[in-house]
Amino acid sequence: xxxxxVVIMVLFALVAGAAFAQITFGxxxxxxxxxxxxxxxxxxxxxxxxTYNSTYHEAKFSVLFGDGTAGGRLVFNTMGNSxxxxxxxxxxxxxxxxxxxxxxxxxxxxxxxxxxxxxxAKNSVAAVNDYQGGLYMAYRHAGLNYGGFDGSGNxxxxxxxxxxxxxxxxxxxxxxxxxxxASQRLATMQIYSNIKLEGVxxxxxxxxxxxxxAKHVDEGGTAKDGDGKxxxxxxxYSNEIVQGLAFEAGTQIDLPHRLxxxxxxxxxxxxxxxxxxxxxxxxxxxxVSLPSGQKYDAKTDSLVDDALNTGFSIGLLPSYKLPKMTxxxxxxxxxxxxxxxxxxxxxEWFINPYIWVPMGxxxxxxxxxxxxxxxxxxDEAGEFAWNIPFGFNFYF
Numbered sequence: 001x002x003x004x005x006v007v008i009m010v011l012f013a014l015v016a017g018a019a020f021a022q023i024t025f026g027x028x029x030x031x032x033x034x035x036x037x038x039x040x041x042x043x044x045x046x047x048x049x050x051t052y053n054s055t056y057h058e059a060k061f062s063v064l065f066g067d068g069t070a071g072g073r074l075v076f077n078t079m080g081n082s083x084x085x086x087x088x089x090x091x092x093x094x095x096x097x098x099x100x101x102x103x104x105x106x107x108x109x110x111x112x113x114x115x116x117x118x119x120x121a122k123n124s125v126a127a128v129n130d131y132q133g134g135l136y137m138a139y140r141h142a143g144l145n146y147g148g149f150d151g152s153g154n155x156x157x158x159x160x161x162x163x164x165x166x167x168x169x170x171x172x173x174x175x176x177x178x179x180x181x182a183s184q185r186l187a188t189m190q191i192y193s194n195i196k197l198e199g200v201x202x203x204x205x206x207x208x209x210x211x212x213x214a215k216h217v218d219e220g221g222t223a224k225d226g227d228g229k230x231x232x233x234x235x236x237y238s239n240e241i242v243q244g245l246a247f248e249a250g251t252q253i254d255l256p257h258r259l260x261x262x263x264x265x266x267x268x269x270x271x272x273x274x275x276x277x278x279x280x281x282x283x284x285x286x287x288v289s290l291p292s293g294q295k296y297d298a299k300t301d302s303l304v305d306d307a308l309n310t311g312f313s314i315g316l317l318p319s320y321k322l323p324k325m326t327x328x329x330x331x332x333x334x335x336x337x338x339x340x341x342x343x344x345x346x347x348e349w350f351i352n353p354y355i356w357v358p359m360g361x362x363x364x365x366x367x368x369x370x371x372x373x374x375x376x377x378x379d380e381a382g383e384f385a386w387n388i389p390f391g392f393n394f395y396f
Contacts, residue, residue, distance in 0.1 A: 027061040032125035032391030096160040108148035113271035113285035124391030126354040126365035135334030135348040139313040142267035142287030144250040166196040201238025244276020279321035286314040
């Protein structure tokens with residue numbers, strides 16, 4: 001705890017001068033509710049103000065201080081009465097240190113298929129949310145879900161090196177305030193980098209550690225060195241190769257390792273955003289999780305053949321901009337097949353049209369969500385839930 005306080009005080013002293021030189025206040029208010037909800041099998045399920053997509057209220061206030069050399073951001077969010085913030089200092093063009101946490105996320109690999117796919121529509125409950133679960137979202141950004149100084153609940157420390165204007169390498173220590181040995185911190189360090197190719201796009205690479213140099217103890221209490229667990233991420237994003245078309249693709253590989261009974265299979269994801277046909281726009285995202293060939297068997301202390309589940313999901317978001325509103329047709333589909341022959345494969349889908357109406361400093365949303373429940377309730381094949389959400393965002 002003392003080390004954490006010392007680091008904070010040092011950074012605060014470094015950024016204090018810039019902070020008072022330039023301070024920006026801002027905020028946003030998001031309100032959402034479900035007007036009606038129900039299912040297709042029972043008229044008694046129809047409700048006003050239903051709970052399938054629960055009422056959503058959020059107010060966020062932000063203070064941004066400093067500049068590119070030194071500064072930070074403090075945020076208070078009424079959703080759960082949470083607060084978070086970060087500070088950074090860049091003494092020269094080659095080095096930066098950043099400490100804190102960022103509940104909004106920053107620097108993540110996904111440019112199209114992550115939060116930005118439906119953007120603020122999901123926060124105002126109009127769009128089916130990425131975090132509502134379901135097979136239609138399970139693999140939405142497989143292979144691309146990494147690379148960011150994020151997480152409002154943890155305390156991070158990150159060092160960034162800039163060898164050139166086009167390359168950055170980040171050394172990230174998550175949960176830096178927790179008591180750990182130096183070897184454990186190094187073993188769980190996460191490294192991610194961005195390489196900009198002018199006129200082509202950006203290559204992103206990450207290595208995420210979860211063990212390695214830390215000492216492990218077996219059942220008899222004897223300490224022994226553990227093999228390193230690492231997940232590798234590789235992604236590419238470009239909006240420069242084809243005018244009016246942005247696309248990305250990536251993969252995630254969880255390396256086989258000892259002392260861990262399970263590990264994720266290879267995942268591949270991608271997406272595109274077609275903007276050349278304005279006022280029509282089209283976004284597509286898809287991901288697949290491929291079955292692994294081996295896993296670690298603690299009984300034999302070796303890798304054995306294994307085939308895990310295969311999963312796939314795809315999402316579509318065409319939209320058309322009218323003079324007074326924009327119309328969206330959000331839809332998704334997901335499926336899983338199992339190595340266990342006693343289990344049947346399952347699939348889920350949703351259809352989610354909604355509209356966005358700008359009204360000065362406010363944006364209003366209203367939509368319709370039809371969500372298949374077959375994957376979560378296989379005995380109810382043909383049943384789906386529906387609800388009509390309404391919400392608005394206000395910025396100041």
